[in-house]
Amino acid sequence: MQGQSFNSSTNLMNLILKDIPSEAGISRVEYEGPRIALYTKNPKFLMENNYIISDIVNTVKKRVILRIEKVVRKSEDEARKILMNVIPKEAGVTNVFFDDALGEVIIEAKRPNSIINNNFNSIELVNEIGWKIKIRKAPHIPSTSMSNIYYTLKSSAEDRERIYKTIGERIFRPRILSDSEITLLTLGGFGQVGRSCMLLETSESKVLIDCGIHPGSRNPLESYPRLDWVDIDLDELDAVIISHAHLDHSGFLPVLYKYGYDGPVYCSEPTLPLMVLLLTDFIKVASMQGDYAPYDMRDIREMIKHCITLPYSLVTDISPDIKLVLNNAGHILGSSIIHLHIGEGAHNVIYTGDYKFERTLLFESAVWNYPRAETLITESTYGSKEDIMPNREEAENDFVNKINETLKEGGKVLIPVPAVGRAQEIMLVLDRYMRMGKLIEVPIFIEGMISEATAIHVAYPEYLARDLRSKILEEDTNPFVSEYFTIIEHPSNRDEALREGPALIMATSGMLEGGPVLEYFKELATSDKNKILFVSYQINGTLGRRILDGAREVNLINEDGKIKVVNINCKVEKVEGFSGHSDYNQIMRFVAKLRPKLRRIIVAHGEKKKIENMARVLSRMFKIPTFQPDIQEAIKLR
């Protein structure tokens, strides 16, 4: 470690220590994942003079955080007592979680603002209890996924300290080469929708971006990413980055931990609980259907231990030559456009993941202003010219009309929804139109993981569209609760939803690949009075897609394991315009915004024809080299 370069870690530590006055009482400096942690027994000084740490961050261009030595931390019981004494009752504290690995206490409250606005002297309190304090919005109902995460974090505190340290040592290792080659290897989700996965290699590092499964395939060679093709040793991986929680982007991640990956996974804050929810449900559904799940709960817990969540727009080192920034993608809660800044700005890669370049009820539009961008990897789910979606008003009218038609006849409307994203959007629309009197008033039954997913939405208001955020945080109202909704908590309550008479039923999964929606489908599909109404994209090979494409008879497996033939006599329709994906025009507009800086565009995540069309149009319109790789291709970016 004698090197003269700035990147040498001893120099980095010295540079940091040089600018800190002795009053700060820094006892040690440690790596903590992508951050550098300054430990002290006297947090007050640096908290009162917080410019000192800001100055250091500006000098070293690394994330630096203040930490409190364990010896001065009060016991959990004592600290809890002190906190509960000063927190006003009306705050409605639901959970106080002490993270021993970081020395932080997370306070979840129904009304976080009433703590913050109430002369809450954070510096004095931190000094008194010896724990850093984070105040968060509590979900409106307890979230199992979030409790699972807290439980795992609690029981793995010691192990995580080791993990964070090892990750930090890798990130801040000295760079060997100054000039970097960059290669992108496509492992899934290219020339297709499903199992999104790619490996980015520079001369210094290897980063895996997304790690999904293909929900419509049964054969491992088609349903999992082709990691076998690159023959990579998991120890060589510097990081995994997940764009969003949908299983076609995250469903294979626990398998990496099953096979011994000990490195970090980066994602936005809400992506972690959403992944835990969807990955856990995947195991449940598989075991109910007698299918094989390639991982189990142990692997999900390993993933939680190694997960480093990031807020949007924060620059984070993830290897000696790669910095990562996540930005809002507008697709689902926490969905991110991944911006990689490689080798001191030598090359910038923007990977859109799934994105929506338009404001919706739930989210702001995807972020488009990037300081630098040489390579763009864009999804093209709606990449053909016909894929121009009606505007929101038209979509909502169409939706309301299609539902009313069936309700008027006394039929039931079944809306299959993915638990995360469309479900919450549709709930807001249904409630609004019923209150306006435009939608016939009938009970709305909701089943599946929707309540749990909704709880996670409430817990992360800062990731929602502005209006929703202020409703939840400032007005303390919950926009996802409505007098029209009945939550079906248990299969035995399904009779209520299936009772004679018109009704609306929303259930998961969105593509009819398992979940309670199938049970409703079996009952409702046989009558021509009913309707099944699709509101989200149906991936090739899924049951939802086959039905949408005109199948009139399908085989389903009953609870007793026997095959049941279901004749589809009900109406099958879809409503366009609620999708969380950019349509053709929105993709074009997004690329136009980035165009001045781009050197190449890689078109991915679409059916072959759509990708071909999108690539052709983009290269013609913008005169930028365009690529449309299949899986198992290598593209040199630099």
Ligand SMILES: [Zn+2]
């Ligand atoms: Zn998605």
